[in-house]
Amino acid sequence: MTDPSVTDLDLDFDHVPESDQSFENVLEKARTGERLTVADGVELITTGTDREGIDQRRKELVLEAADRRRAEVVGDEVTFVANLNNNVTTACNVGCLFCNFKDTAHQFETGYEAEHAGFTKTPDESRQIVTEALDFGIYEVCSVSGLHPAFALNEEHHEILRTGVDDGDRDLNYKPPEQYTTDPGTYVEQMDAMSVDGVHLHSMTPEEAYHAKRGTDWSYESVYRELREAGLASAPGTAAEILVDEVRDVICPGKIDTNDWVEAMEGAMAAGLDTTATIMYGHVENEMHRVMHLKVVRDLQDRTGGITEFVPLSFIHQNTPLFEHGVVDGGASDDEDELMIAVARLFLDNVDHVQSSWVKYGNAKGLKLLNCGADDFMGTILSEEITKRAGGQYGEYRTFDEYVDMISAIGRPAVERSTDYRQRRRIDPDDGPHGPTLGPRADGSPMLRTGHRDGGSDSAHADD
Numbered sequence: 001m002t003d004p005s006v007t008d009l010d011l012d013f014d015h016v017p018e019s020d021q022s023f024e025n026v027l028e029k030a031r032t033g034e035r036l037t038v039a040d041g042v043e044l045i046t047t048g049t050d051r052e053g054i055d056q057r058r059k060e061l062v063l064e065a066a067d068r069r070r071a072e073v074v075g076d077e078v079t080f081v082a083n084l085n086n087n088v089t090t091a092c093n094v095g096c097l098f099c100n101f102k103d104t105a106h107q108f109e110t111g112y113e114a115e116h117a118g119f120t121k122t123p124d125e126s127r128q129i130v131t132e133a134l135d136f137g138i139y140e141v142c143s144v145s146g147l148h149p150a151f152a153l154n155e156e157h158h159e160i161l162r163t164g165v166d167d168g169d170r171d172l173n174y175k176p177p178e179q180y181t182t183d184p185g186t187y188v189e190q191m192d193a194m195s196v197d198g199v200h201l202h203s204m205t206p207e208e209a210y211h212a213k214r215g216t217d218w219s220y221e222s223v224y225r226e227l228r229e230a231g232l233a234s235a236p237g238t239a240a241e242i243l244v245d246e247v248r249d250v251i252c253p254g255k256i257d258t259n260d261w262v263e264a265m266e267g268a269m270a271a272g273l274d275t276t277a278t279i280m281y282g283h284v285e286n287e288m289h290r291v292m293h294l295k296v297v298r299d300l301q302d303r304t305g306g307i308t309e310f311v312p313l314s315f316i317h318q319n320t321p322l323f324e325h326g327v328v329d330g331g332a333s334d335d336e337d338e339l340m341i342a343v344a345r346l347f348l349d350n351v352d353h354v355q356s357s358w359v360k361y362g363n364a365k366g367l368k369l370l371n372c373g374a375d376d377f378m379g380t381i382l383s384e385e386i387t388k389r390a391g392g393q394y395g396e397y398r399t400f401d402e403y404v405d406m407i408s409a410i411g412r413p414a415v416e417r418s419t420d421y422r423q424r425r426r427i428d429p430d431d432g433p434h435g436p437t438l439g440p441r442a443d444g445s446p447m448l449r450t451g452h453r454d455g456g457s458d459s460a461h462a463d464d
C-alpha cells in the first residue's frame with residue numbers, strides 16, 4: 001500500500017531558479033572574487049538560466065574558476081583526518097523521507113518479539129569501541145545517531161520529560177529507558193564515555209541538540225556548554241539538508257526548521273565549539289534552493305566565524321522512502337555534483353575548506369571534485385552506517401596508504417590534519433608505509449585493514 005503522506009507531497013515550490021544576471025558577467029565577478037548574490041549563484045550552478053540543461057563549456061569555466069579560488073585560499077594541499085564513526089543508536093521516530101538509517105523505536109521496546117537490524121549502544125559499549133580505535137591511531141570520533149525516545153540530556157531532563165509524559169504531552173517524543181531493552185544512557189553520559197584520552201569528539205547535530213532540550217526552556221548554548229564540559233569538542237552541521245522550509249516540509253517535516261537549525265548552530269559556537277556545515281542535495285530541491293541554502297550558511301558564518309568546513313552530501317537514493325515511493329528517480333548527476341562543489345567554493349567566501357566526501361562520491365569522482373574547488377578528502381571513518389543503509393557502495397574505510405596513493409596520483413600534497421585544521425602534517429609519499437601521527441596513541445603505524453574491528457567486511461575498493 002502506498003503511504004498517503006508520501007503521495008500527497010507538494011512539490012510545487014514557490015522558489016524556482018531565476019536570475020536577471022548574464023552568465024558572462026557573473027563568471028567575471030566570480031573570477032575576481034567579488035561577493036556573489038543568490039541570483040549570481042543560480043546563474044553559475046545552472047550554467048545560465050537562459051539555457052535548458054547544463055552547458056558543458058560553461059560548466060568547465062565555473063569549475064576552473066572554483067579550482068583557482070581554492071588554490072588562492074588554501075593552496076594545493078589535500079587534507080584528511082584519522083577518524084572513527086560511532087553511531088550510538090538507529091532508533092528514531094522523526095521519519096525523514098531521505099533516510100534509511102533509522103529504525104522505528106517501538107522495535108527496541110522490551111516485549112517486541114520480531115527480529116530487527118537496529119542497534120543501541122550503552123555508554124560502556126561506546127567507550128570500548130573508541131578505546132579500541134585509539135590503538136589504530138585515530139584522533140577524531142564522529143558520532144551521530146537516531147533520536148532515541150529514551151535519550152535525555154541528563155537526569156534532570158529525564159525528570160522534566162517524565163512529567164511531560166504524565167501530562168499526556170505526546171509531542172515530546174519521550175519514553176523512559178525502562179521501556180527499552182537497551183538504555184542508551186544520557187547524552188552527557190555518552191559524551192563522557194566517548195571522549196577517551198583526549199580524542200576529539202565531533203558530535204551532537206542541531207537535531208540532536210534539539211532532542212537534548214525538548215520540553216524545556218533551555219537555550220542551545222547552555223545545552224552545548226554542558227555537553228562540552230562532558231567532553232564534546234565540536235558539532236557536525238548536519239540535519240541541515242536543505243535550509244529552505246518549503247523543501248524541509250517535504251523531505252523532513254518532523255525535523256526542526258531552518259531558523260531553529262541556525263539557532264542551534266549559533267548556540268554551539270557561542271558555547272565555544274567549532275562546527276561544520278553541510279547540504280544534502282540531489283532529491284526534490286531545485287538550484288534556487290541550493291543557492292538559498294549557501295546564503296544561510298554564509299550569513300551564519302559572517303556572524304560567527306566558527307564553521308571550519310562545508311560538506312556537500314550528495315543524496316544516496318537507493319533504499320530511501322523518497323525513491324521507493326517514486327518521488328525521485330535518482331540522485332544528483334555528475335554535472336550537478338561538480339557544480340555543487342564549485343559554486344559552494346565560489347559563494348562561501350568566508351568558509352576556508354570544502355570537503356569532497358568519498359563516502360558519497362567514491363574514489364574516482366571524489367578525486368575529480370578536488371579539482372573543482374574542494375580541498376579536504378574527509379577521513380578514514382572506520383564504519384559507516386548511514387550511507388551504507390541508504391544503498392551507498394563506496395565502503396567504510398580508507399587507510400592512510402590509500403589516501404596518500406590517491407592524492408599523490410592527482411599531483412597534490414597529502415596532508416594529515418586535526419579536526420579543526422590547526423595541526424597539519426605534510427606526508428612524504430616516498431616514506432611509507434603511512435599512518436596517523438596526530439592522535440593520542442598515533443605513532444605513525446599504518447592503520448591496517450585487517451586490524452580494524454570490522455575488518456574484511458568493508459568494500460573500500462568497490463568503486464574502482
Ligand SMILES: C[S@@+](CC[C@H](N)C(=O)[O-])C[C@H]1O[C@@H](n2cnc3c(N)ncnc32)[C@H](O)[C@@H]1O
Pocket residue numbers: 092098099100101144145146147205206207208238239240241278279280313314315316317320386387390
Ligand atoms: C542520519 S542523520 C543522524 C543524525 C541525526 N539523526 C540528525 O538527523 O541530525 C545525519 C545526516 O545524514 C544525512 N543523510 C541521511 N540519509 C542520507 C542519504 N540517503 N543520503 C545522503 N545523506 C543522508 C543527512 O544529511 C542527515 O542530516
Ligand SMILES: Nc1c(NC[C@H](O)[C@H](O)[C@H](O)CO)[nH]c(=O)[nH]c1=O
Pocket residue numbers: 085142144311313355357358359360378379381384385386387
Ligand atoms: N565525518 C564525516 C562523515 N561522517 C560520516 C557521517 O556521520 C555519516 O555516516 C554520513 O556521511 C551521513 O550522511 N561523513 C562525511 O561525509 N564527512 C565527514 O567529514
Ligand SMILES: N[C@@H](Cc1ccc(O)cc1)C(=O)O
Pocket residue numbers: 142144202235236237238239276277278311313386
Ligand atoms: N552527514 C554526515 C556527514 C558529516 C558528518 C560530520 C561532519 O562534520 C560533516 C559531515 C553526518 O551524519 O554527520
Ligand code: SF4
Pocket residue numbers: 092093094095096099100101102145146147207252
Ligand atoms: S535523518 Fe536523523 S532525524 Fe531524520 S530519520 Fe534519519 S536518523 Fe532520524
